[in-house]
Amino acid sequence: MTAYAVPVVNSRDDVLRTALTILRQYGLADLSMRRVATELDVRPSALYWHFTNKQALLTAMADTVLSGVLPRSDRMRWDRQLERLALDLRAALLAVTDGAELVSISQASGLSSAAIGDHFVAAARRGGLSARDATAVRTAVWQLVIGLTIEEQTRAQMAGIGALPPSDREFDREFADGLALILDGARHRLPAS
Amino acid sequence: MTAYAVPVVNSRDDVLRTALTILRQYGLADLSMRRVATELDVRPSALYWHFTNKQALLTAMADTVLSGVLPRSDRMRWDRQLERLALDLRAALLAVTDGAELVSISQASGLSSAAIGDHFVAAARRGGLSARDATAVRTAVWQLVIGLTIEEQTRAQMAGIGALPPSDREFDREFADGLALILDGARHRLPAS
Incomplete structure (x- = not known):
């Protein structure tokens, strides 16, 4: 499947998990909606089903990081x-x-x-x-x-x-x-x- | 003069002032050695005469910001x-x-x-x-x-x-x-x- 196939709507957790993996490996500067979408093999627009914008994704990531405190x-x-x-x-x-x-x-x-x-x-x-x-x-x-x-x-x-x-x-x-x-x-x- | 002409070696203050102007107008994410060089109409390599790397430039900028305290x-x-x-x-x-x-x-x-x-x-x-x-x-x-x-x-x-x-x-x-x-x-x- 390429990024131009019909987008698979991944679960919110898939998106979050993938974003956190990119963060851990490459850092915040390399984290973009496009990058997350590429990793998931979907179009960027598919992500917005779960997160209205990058800010919403970052906040969900931060809340995950803090969830054990x-x-x-x-x-x-x-x-x-x-x-x-x-x-x-x-x-x-x-x-x-x-x-x-x-x-x-x-x-x-x-x-x-x-x-x-x-x-x-x-x-x-x-x-x-x-x-x-x-x-x-x-x-x-x-x-x-x-x-x-x-x-x-x-x-x-x-x-x-x-x-x-x-x-x-x-x-x-x-x-x-x-x-x-x-x-x-x-x-x-x-x-x- | 284009970016491909013989680079004019601007003064260290020129570089610093230009970098601070870019920061004020566009923020840190848009500040790169290339951007500063373009503003000064020189090649990026001309900047390294004054600042060995971007880190050195950022530090000089920060020290300028703090100089009045x-x-x-x-x-x-x-x-x-x-x-x-x-x-x-x-x-x-x-x-x-x-x-x-x-x-x-x-x-x-x-x-x-x-x-x-x-x-x-x-x-x-x-x-x-x-x-x-x-x-x-x-x-x-x-x-x-x-x-x-x-x-x-x-x-x-x-x-x-x-x-x-x-x-x-x-x-x-x-x-x-x-x-x-x-x-x-x-x-x-x-x-x-």
């Missing part, structure tokens, strides 16, 4: 819960080529149905923070994860094509220290008890 | 100084299309000579924080600025091409609240006096 037991202390969520989020992003950039784009679109941001807020609220302070915690933690991991994955990509040597930065330590500082700020916001 | 008077309180630097950094990124992504790439390369990160550390040290805590402050503030501003500029770009409506998020407020939380964490790290 879930709150742990509520018996865990709220600040430990926040730390755990942040570490799990970072691990999920690092597991996929350009994972952090993908999720940043998805967040920018406002279309994501991933609930991690809500989990951050819920944990901070459970600790006793006001709604506004809990949102501030989410913002600071989220952008620490996204910003630092984008840098780390960009550098890995530069090293991968031989443009630069691998970085000697200790990203995990930078992350842990930044996160600990933010959590100190969060604990500092607790109403005096 | 400088510490204020040391008579300013250290935490106020940090806040001011963070606000100035964010404003500098917002002033250029894809400014945050450009600076993220430049930071990933490790080639940047911009000293803003050092200014963050210096301000925190002046306040009395340990070297490690001061570095943690830099990490958390830097990634808040970069991560959030990447999201904001990505959304602006989506809105610009009509893919999505403008965001109703209050990015400035998200930023201010996240920053205040981090600075609370920083003050919390001061040795008890």
Whole structure:
């Protein structure tokens, strides 16, 4: 079958799985609707049955990447819960080529149905923070994860094509220290008890 | 003169200025060495006299974008100084299309000579924080600025091409609240006096 045959309408999961395979192998810059269609041996127009545009596909991909990041037991202390969520989020992003950039784009679109941001807020609220302070915690933690991991994955990509040597930065330590500082700020916001 | 004439070796500033003009008008995705060369009416090879590769050009562009972000008077309180630097950094990124992504790439390369990160550390040290805590402050503030501003500029770009409506998020407020939380964490790290 060529790309000019009657398009087979693949399942939404087929499209998503193929897009994620392309991402893992080649990165975000090489991901296009056309490329996904070619891999599936259908016309690009066949994809729009499932995803109205590339943005919708990227968001679904990001939500898939984030699907395993879930709150742990509520018996865990709220600040430990926040730390755990942040570490799990970072691990999920690092597991996929350009994972952090993908999720940043998805967040920018406002279309994501991933609930991690809500989990951050819920944990901070459970600790006793006001709604506004809990949102501030989410913002600071989220952008620490996204910003630092984008840098780390960009550098890995530069090293991968031989443009630069691998970085000697200790990203995990930078992350842990930044996160600990933010959590100190969060604990500092607790109403005096 | 065509692109096939004997290449005129433009000054380094010409190349940099042209690249920044392309960035401002079209964004990072449309910036290539070829595009810059075409604008300057020279062969791409003429650019490598000044910049060994695109990465070097991007870093020089980022350093130019950041060149106006400088510490204020040391008579300013250290935490106020940090806040001011963070606000100035964010404003500098917002002033250029894809400014945050450009600076993220430049930071990933490790080639940047911009000293803003050092200014963050210096301000925190002046306040009395340990070297490690001061570095943690830099990490958390830097990634808040970069991560959030990447999201904001990505959304602006989506809105610009009509893919999505403008965001109703209050990015400035998200930023201010996240920053205040981090600075609370920083003050919390001061040795008890």
